Amino acid sequence: xxxxxxxxxTSAEGGHDVVIDVDNLRMIYPAPxxxxxxxxxVDGVSFQVGRGEIFGFLGxxxxxxxxxxxxxTTLLQPTAGHARVEGIDVGTxxxxxxxxxxxxxxxSTADEExxxxxxxxxxxxxxxxxxxxVDRRVTELLxxxxxxxxxxxxxxxxxxxxxxxxxxxxxxxxxxxxxxxDEPTLGLDPQGRAGFWRYIRTLRGSEGVTVFMTTHYxxxxxxxxxxxxxxxxxxxxxxxxxxxLKDGIGGDTLEVAVAPGAADLSPLLTPMPGxxxxxxxxxxYRVKCTNGEQLIPKVVLAAEQAGISVRGVTVAKPTxxxxxxxxxxxAYREEGESPKEDRSGGNGGGSDxxxxx
Amino acid sequence: xxxxxxxxxxREYLRWIRAPTWVISGLMSPILYLLLFGQAFNLGKLLPPGxxxxxxSQVLSGAPNYFSYFAVGMxxxxxxxxxxxxxxGIIFDKxxxxxxxxxxTPISRRSVFLSSLVFxxxxxxxxxxxxxxxxxxxxxxxxxxxxxxxxGVTVLDxxxxxAAALVLSVAFTALFLSFGFAAQRIESYFGVVTIxxxxxxLTSNAMYPTSIMPTWLQYLVGFNPISLAxxxxxxxxxxxxxxxxxxxxxxxxxxxxxxxxxxxxxxxASRALRTNPAAxxxxxxxxxxxxx
Numbered sequence: 001x002x003x004x005x006x007x008x009x010t011s012a013e014g015g016h017d018v019v020i021d022v023d024n025l026r027m028i029y030p031a032p033x034x035x036x037x038x039x040x041x042v043d044g045v046s047f048q049v050g051r052g053e054i055f056g057f058l059g060x061x062x063x064x065x066x067x068x069x070x071x072x073t074t075l076l077q078p079t080a081g082h083a084r085v086e087g088i089d090v091g092t093x094x095x096x097x098x099x100x101x102x103x104x105x106x107x108s109t110a111d112e113e114x115x116x117x118x119x120x121x122x123x124x125x126x127x128x129x130x131x132x133x134v135d136r137r138v139t140e141l142l143x144x145x146x147x148x149x150x151x152x153x154x155x156x157x158x159x160x161x162x163x164x165x166x167x168x169x170x171x172x173x174x175x176x177x178x179x180x181x182d183e184p185t186l187g188l189d190p191q192g193r194a195g196f197w198r199y200i201r202t203l204r205g206s207e208g209v210t211v212f213m214t215t216h217y218x219x220x221x222x223x224x225x226x227x228x229x230x231x232x233x234x235x236x237x238x239x240x241x242x243x244x245l246k247d248g249i250g251g252d253t254l255e256v257a258v259a260p261g262a263a264d265l266s267p268l269l270t271p272m273p274g275x276x277x278x279x280x281x282x283x284x285y286r287v288k289c290t291n292g293e294q295l296i297p298k299v300v301l302a303a304e305q306a307g308i309s310v311r312g313v314t315v316a317k318p319t320x321x322x323x324x325x326x327x328x329x330x331a332y333r334e335e336g337e338s339p340k341e342d343r344s345g346g347n348g349g350g351s352d353x354x355x356x357x
Numbered sequence: 358x359x360x361x362x363x364x365x366x367x368r369e370y371l372r373w374i375r376a377p378t379w380v381i382s383g384l385m386s387p388i389l390y391l392l393l394f395g396q397a398f399n400l401g402k403l404l405p406p407g408x409x410x411x412x413x414s415q416v417l418s419g420a421p422n423y424f425s426y427f428a429v430g431m432x433x434x435x436x437x438x439x440x441x442x443x444x445x446g447i448i449f450d451k452x453x454x455x456x457x458x459x460x461x462t463p464i465s466r467r468s469v470f471l472s473s474l475v476f477x478x479x480x481x482x483x484x485x486x487x488x489x490x491x492x493x494x495x496x497x498x499x500x501x502x503x504x505x506x507x508x509g510v511t512v513l514d515x516x517x518x519x520a521a522a523l524v525l526s527v528a529f530t531a532l533f534l535s536f537g538f539a540a541q542r543i544e545s546y547f548g549v550v551t552i553x554x555x556x557x558x559l560t561s562n563a564m565y566p567t568s569i570m571p572t573w574l575q576y577l578v579g580f581n582p583i584s585l586a587x588x589x590x591x592x593x594x595x596x597x598x599x600x601x602x603x604x605x606x607x608x609x610x611x612x613x614x615x616x617x618x619x620x621x622x623x624x625x626a627s628r629a630l631r632t633n634p635a636a637x638x639x640x641x642x643x644x645x646x647x648x649x
Contacts (some may be wrong), residue, residue: 073461077632094632098463109458111368113375118368125364126462154375170458 019178019210020049020072025081027067027234041067043234044081049212049227054204056225057214058320064234065214066106069182072212073103085178099127102171102209106183108163109170112156116147116166119155120173127174134173141169144206145199161192165199172203179203181213185220193217197224218320230320230327237327246318249326251276252292253316256285256299259309268302283311292317361464365472369446373480383442387435387484388491395427395492396502400566416566418588419595424502428492429590430563433525433583435484437558440529441550443477444537448546451629460630470626473534474527474619481526506594514593517604521589521611528582528615535622538629563587582614 027042042064049055057065070076072083074094083090085097110119117138124134142151145165150158158166164184171179181200185193197220203209215221221228222242229239238245251274258265260283269278269287274295277288289295292315303310373380400423401413410421420426450456459469489504496503533550540546560574561583567575578584585607592604 075457075461075632095463098461101461103458103461105454105458107454109454111372111455113372114368118371122364122368123458123462125367126361126459126464128360128463130360 017051018048019051019053019086020047020055020212021082021084021087022047022068022072023082025068025071025083026079027064027071027076028079040234042071042078045231045234045236046081047229047236047239049210051210052204052208053226054200054211054213054224056221056228057212057231058216058218058221058225058228059214059231060216063216063231065216065231066182068231069180069212069214073101073180074098099174100176100178102174102176102179104167104171104179104181104184106186108155108167110155110163110166113154115152115154116142116158116169117151119166120170123170124173129174137173137175138169141172144202145169160188161195164188164192164196168199168203172207172209175207177208178210178212181211183214183216185215185217190219193220200224218324222320230324232324232328238323242320245320245323247290249318249323251288251290251318253318254285254287254289254292254295254299255312255314255316256287256303257311257313258283258285258303259311262308263306265303265306265308268306269299272298272302361462362468362472362475365459365464365469366476369472369476372446379442383439383480384484384487386438387431387488390431390434391428391488391491391495395424395431398427398564399423399502400426415599416568418562418566418591418600419507419598420591421505421507421595422502424492424495425504425506425595426566426591427564428488428504429594430561430587431488431492432485432522432590433561433587434558434563435488436481436522436526437529437583439481439484440477440526440533441554443473443481443530443533444535444540444546444550445543446477447473447534447537447629448540448543451541456630460632466627466630469630470534470623474530474622477534478523478526478530481530482522485522485526504594507596509596510594518590518593521586521593521608524608524611524615525582525586528611528618531615531622532618535618535625538622538625557581557583561587580610582611585611585614 023046025042025045026040029039029041031038045064045068057068059065067076071078072085072090074090074097077091086100088096088100090097110116111122114122120138120141121130121134124130124137129137138151139148142148145168147162147165147169150162155163155166167184168179171181184200185196188196200211200213201224204211213225215225225242227239227241228245229236230245231237238248240248256265256269262283264280265285266278266280269275269285272289272295274289274291275287276290279286287295287299296313296315299313300310400417404413413423414421417423417426420429447456450459456469460466492504494503495501496505536546536549540549560577561581562578563583567578567584570578588600588607589604589611592600592607597604
């Protein structure tokens with residue numbers, strides 16, 4: 001399936017403003033010891049990210065997300081292929097790329113024994129910035145991240161949510177227009193995650209920043225990201241908006257319950273516009289269709305006219321769970337969680353959401 | 358290049374100053390050595406009564422008493438002991454992902470290495486200076502042995518003393534820093550340090566005169582960078598009589614060790630900080646951490 005063909009949405013709006021351009025990227029880790037097999041972590045990945053987008057890299061643990069983000073942020077040299085950030089090749093001019101981007105890691109990388117403000121000032125110093133302009137910038141970001149009152153406290157006194165927001169603030173201190181987030185909400189509870197999404201949207205709004213993020217949470221990709229690339233076993237299996245991806249696998253499912261012993265409704269349902277497949281289980285029918293809501297009155301009307309009493313109709317919207325299953329042939333949750341990430345607080349990639357009501 | 362380095366040094370300083378246990382224990386142990394070991398182990402008392410002071414002084418390379426001899430050795434001992442912790446910070450930075458964050462900024466890899474060397478090197482000098490100051494003070498306390506220097510010590514001698522202490526600090530800071538860059542875990546780091554600690558410290562003339570050792574050990578002691586530095590420092594304070602070589606020769610030897618250790622540290626640091634896993638058979642620490 002090809003949805004959106006990997007082109008950023010902004011290109012359709014006239015300006016060809018590609019911030020991240022990835023072309024056939026491959027990363028092969030050498031065998032850890034003689035006789036062992038090398039690991040193909042990223043296997044020919046290509047995509048583009050447009051200015052101002054929140055672009056999600058969605059996949060289960062071990063799919064190649066962190067490797068990709070490490071290559072894009074110059075922490076790792078790819079085996080083959082090219083990646084350009086703001087038109088600059090990450091392999092040949094890494095220092096120019098580093099100036100352009102901010103990076104937020106999975107884990108908290110702030111110094112515990114330092115205050116939030118000190119952490120930010122030191123990070124600014126690493127980019128060669130100092131003085132009152134840095135002080136102003138630090139204060140501005142602390143306020144934006146709702147850390148204004150704790151900026152002078154040691155980081156070891158921060159709550160989990162505060163630490164995550166501080167990571168955002170540290171990543172933004174040198175005023176980048178491109179922010180990379182590697183599993184930024186790993187280990188946060190659903191409420192904490194939703195809160196964190198708000199801060200990312202705030203930054204996009206106030207700083208005009210483009211966001212590239214990896215996530216293995218399906219709901220995060222669905223609700224936060226403008227576009228997503230689904231990656232599995234080192235390969236991108238689909239790119240598009242969450243809606244495009246969900247529509248692409250056949251859209252909605254209509255559950256129609258009829259009175260016991262009623263005549264077969266299938267012959268009436270099958271020819272209706274937008275219907276893709278109909279399956280019957282005793283007195284209920286599952287209708288795969290593109291336009292669930294619009295189909296409801298038609299189904300009810302046709303059934304009444306045929307003398308079949310309809311007991312109830314429900315529409316189920318497709319989830320990214322189903323998208324993933326459809327695209328890869330295996331269920332999202334079945335992918336083995338790496339033990340390391342399990343310990344660090346991952347709560348079983350995506351299993352807490354995305355199920356049919 | 359200076360501002361990013363200054364930022365990293367400020368970071369290390371703030372972390373150090375906010376861990377009072379480390380600060381206090383790092384400063385206390387050389388003082389205790391001086392007070393307890395230095396006072397108790399008075400070699401002069403072992404000589405038969407009536408032995409002229411010049412005979413003792415000859416055994417002690419010109420030092421007027423054992424404590425003075427020992428105090429100079431302790432300057433080297435204290436800075437090398439302090440240097441043994443130099444590599445710990447970089448291991449924690451690797452494990453916590455802080456090193457990765459630093460490497461994602463435009464700071465040069467050389468600055469990351471140099472900032473550690475400069476800051477850690479300075480840290481190892483603090484106990485050295487403390488030893489000198491404390492030992493000199495003890496000389497004014499009645500009934501207690503203190504550091505007594507010969508009356509002819511010049512400014513140049515003092516500079517020579519400081520230069521030897523500085524080069525020794527840089528050499529061992531670099532050595533242990535290189536272990537920090539190479540090690541993945543704090544346990545393996547301290548494993549190596551523990552194995553090396555006694556051979557490095559005891560095959561030197563910091564505590565005992567070389568002349569009381571067997572010949573084979575004397576050879577070993579002669580090449581030990583601690584001995585070379587201590588020779589220079591004792592020459593500065595007690596005079597050059599009785600040494601087979603000049604201070605310049607010892608200094609050249611000490612510098613050679615420093616170049617070797619700094620070179621080793623640069624090599625291991627660049628391996629640990631590189632981003633290309635294919636370039637080394639085992640892959641760098643960084644890419645291995647990412648690959649996990």
